[in-house]
Amino acid sequence: MEIVIRRCVLSDSDSLYTLNSNEMGYFYPAEQTTNQLSTILNDSTNAVFVAVNGGEVIGYIHGAVYNVLYADPMVNVLGIAVCERYRRMGVGRSLLDALENWALENGISSMRLTSGAERTSAHDFYKKCGYVLKKSQLNFKKNI
Numbered sequence: 582m583e584i585v586i587r588r589c590v591l592s593d594s595d596s597l598y599t600l601n602s603n604e605m606g607y608f609y610p611a612e613q614t615t616n617q618l619s620t621i622l623n624d625s626t627n628a629v630f631v632a633v634n635g636g637e638v639i640g641y642i643h644g645a646v647y648n649v650l651y652a653d654p655m656v657n658v659l660g661i662a663v664c665e666r667y668r669r670m671g672v673g674r675s676l677l678d679a680l681e682n683w684a685l686e687n688g689i690s691s692m693r694l695t696s697g698a699e700r701t702s703a704h705d706f707y708k709k710c711g712y713v714l715k716k717s718q719l720n721f722k723k724n725i
Contacts, residue, residue, distance in 0.1 A: 596638035658694035
């Protein structure tokens, strides 16, 4: 098995839709996923990388520059998913490495991510990759 990490292209949209649905439980319509991906790929403050095995997209990571008034710019991991049958094989770590390298190439030296409280195995993974739990918080949303 040879996993290749590369920049995402628009034709990866169906694979990202499947990963979001199957691995993350996000049921966002395929057509809207394509539209969102098109916008994201044309925004230089975003980066999306995919993990490919034998032509099949088996994982992805999406990050964006995160600017605040109280800290230097960071890259915010907005999504990371790996097909279950490829977990614990280094795919997630390779995706994180690709995004971290992109951040460094863009002069950014810190990363941040949030993860659902129930995703305890993901939390263990992030800790193994050097991420430190900084705080617990609640996430509020309002449709307007």
